[in-house]
Amino acid sequence: MDGTVDDLTSAYDELIETTMDILEARAVSGGQKMANIDAALVAFREQWETFQVVCDLMEDMVEQARCHIGLELLVDVATDARQRGPLDQRLLP
Structure with missing residues (x-):
């Protein structure tokens, strides 16, 4: 599980980095379409x-x-039910 969480964290961080790259490329280009933005x-x-x-x-x-x-x-409930008996008996005072 830790490996999957680490993979998700890494993928997220890389996504943020690529987003920053887009913003930096746009700032450098002055809003013009350039190859680095593409x-x-x-x-x-x-x-x-x-x-x-x-x-x-x-x-x-x-x-x-x-x-x-x-x-x-489900197994815990079933095990507990077998130990206590049928449902009708458990509901009676």
Whole structure:
């Protein structure tokens, strides 16, 4: 899990860096369209796609953890129910 979190953090940091590159390229160009801006935009798009892939992987990991926790809870509830007896007996005072 730590590796996935590190990957997400790294992808985010790189996305921010490429965003800064775009802003710097625009500042240097004085608002005119130049090759360095186009290159920065291409790099940003690639980094954005990488970031989306890492986010999807993180989402899958969270979903797997949620399912695992749900199964553990189900087993705990079922085990507890067997120890206490049928539901009707547990509801009676």
